[in-house]
Amino acid sequence: MTSSPLRPFGLVGVIAVAGAMLLGSPALAASALPSQAPADETVSLEYVSLGDSYAAGLGQTPLTGQPAEFCGQSSANFPHQVAANLGLDLTADVSCSNARAANIDETAQSDGGTPPTTVPVQTDALSADTDVVTISVGGIDAGFTALAQACLAQRADGPVWGPNPVQPSFTDPNCKSFLVVNGVDTVSAQIVQNVAGDIGEAYVAVRAAAPNAKVIVVGYPAIFPDAANTPAAGCFAPVLNGLDAPFANGLPYTNVDVEYLHQVEVTLNQVLAARAAAAGFTFVDNLTPTLSHSACSEDPYMNRVTIGFPGSLHPNAAGVAFLTAQVSSAIEAAFPAPVPTLEPAPAAVTPKLAETGFNGGTAFLIAGGLIVLAAILFITRAVLTKRRKAGS
Numbered sequence: 450m451t452s453s454p455l456r457p458f459g460l461v462g463v464i465a466v467a468g469a470m471l472l473g474s475p476a477l478a479a480s481a482l483p484s485q486a487p488a489d490e491t492v493s494l495e496y497v498s499l500g501d502s503y504a505a506g507l508g509q510t511p512l513t514g515q516p517a518e519f520c521g522q523s524s525a526n527f528p529h530q531v532a533a534n535l536g537l538d539l540t541a542d543v544s545c546s547n548a549r550a551a552n553i554d555e556t557a558q559s560d561g562g563t564p565p566t567t568v569p570v571q572t573d574a575l576s577a578d579t580d581v582v583t584i585s586v587g588g589i590d591a592g593f594t595a596l597a598q599a600c601l602a603q604r605a606d607g608p609v610w611g612p613n614p615v616q617p618s619f620t621d622p623n624c625k626s627f628l629v630v631n632g633v634d635t636v637s638a639q640i641v642q643n644v645a646g647d648i649g650e651a652y653v654a655v656r657a658a659a660p661n662a663k664v665i666v667v668g669y670p671a672i673f674p675d676a677a678n679t680p681a682a683g684c685f686a687p688v689l690n691g692l693d694a695p696f697a698n699g700l701p702y703t704n705v706d707v708e709y710l711h712q713v714e715v716t717l718n719q720v721l722a723a724r725a726a727a728a729g730f731t732f733v734d735n736l737t738p739t740l741s742h743s744a745c746s747e748d749p750y751m752n753r754v755t756i757g758f759p760g761s762l763h764p765n766a767a768g769v770a771f772l773t774a775q776v777s778s779a780i781e782a783a784f785p786a787p788v789p790t791l792e793p794a795p796a797a798v799t800p801k802l803a804e805t806g807f808n809g810g811t812a813f814l815i816a817g818g819l820i821v822l823a824a825i826l827f828i829t830r831a832v833l834t835k836r837r838k839a840g841s
Contacts, residue, residue, distance in 0.1 A: 490781075490785065492536035496531075496539050497659070498542040498544050500667070501589055502548075504542075504583065505521055506522065509526060511523065512524075517568050518566070519566060520544070525766075526769065527773045529542065535781065537780075547594070548571070548589065550648050553586060554572050554650065575659040581662060581783075583665045584665070585667040587648050587721055588717070590644040591717045592639070602623070603687075604703075607621065609622070622705070634716075649724045649728070652728040653728065656728060665731050667772065668736055669718060670751065671743040672751055674707070674743040677740070678746065684700050684704070685701065685704065687701055696756075699753055701754060731783060733779050752764070752765045
């Protein structure tokens with residue numbers, strides 16, 4: 450038997466080729482890729498730092514000399530580190546030690562020299578172009594510097610060294626004994642009744658000077674521990690041996706005053722949080738997460754007391770790193786990156802019979818033509834085979 454010169458594909462082979470053509474069709478096989486990840490939302494945002502010694506980084510080095518030499522501002526402070534971490538444009542860091550709320554918006558700060566060196570009100574550094582503001586102020590208004598000095602004690606059970614603002618002496622067993630009058634804490638009452646108003650006015654001025662900025666209020670970390678984080682033996686560590694032999698790294702506060710001063714810190718931070726909420730600002734609570742890292746702990750974020758050291762009872766390097774992380778997180782949350790949107794892949798197309806024929810595009814028409822061609826070839830081959838058999 451002579452084989453036919455025609456060797457067409459079988460029907461299965463034709464269908465396989467048609468299927469390959471369909472699957473290879475770019476219009477049907479391609480799917481959308483996710484959009485490219487957006488750039489960091491904080492890069493090049495204009496950032497201004499306002500505040501007191503906790504923002505200035507008092508006790509850290511090197512010093513910037515800004516906005517004046519007496520400010521004790523360090524380039525290792527948390528504003529500089531936050532700017533570096535997030536790619537912010539630190540257009541101004543006007544934080545200055547001993548700044549009060551009034552120095553934010555009303556009164557130029559002076560070093561008291563002759564002639565005095567003065568720092569303009571801190572809101573002068575703000576503008577409508579400012580994107581981010583951090584502010585740490587209120588500790589001086591609350592009298593913490595005066596308290597830290599007045600409450601220095603000779604022993605864990607007292608007396609305090611003084612000066613006692615009510616009755617100067619060395620006989621008071623602790624600060625609480627003369628600062629709590631008839632059951633009322635005069636310091637906390639002053640914070641609630643007066644300091645809160647001054648802070649609120651400063652916040653209003655910040656918003657007016659930087660109407661488009663995200664404002665982050667930086668709460669104070671724990672200097673003194675709460676009861677749960679106070680050792681059974683207390684926190685007392687002497688800073689003087691007699692009157693002429695200063696020790697470094699002491700914590701010369703009575704057991705009673707450690708508890709009392711912590712409660713003053715709680716009150717101040719509560720006021721800051723409330724005023725921040727009223728102004729529409731973000732408050733960063735640094736007190737709660739540092740209770741186990743107070744100046745009393747074995748892993749402190751605060752410097753202890755060293756005679757002649759300006760950074761006593763201020764954040765140490767670990768404390769500054771903690772504040773940097775806290776503030777960085779708050780700023781990132783204020784400027785969230787948009788979530789990439791994935792384009793849905795096209796739904797699989799199934800050919801449908803319509804009144805006018807096939808739907809589904811050119812690829813299906815080609816496949817249908819190939820199937821018809823295969824059928825014709827199959828029938829032709831069968832006819833030729835039958836004729837050959839009849840003639841033989």
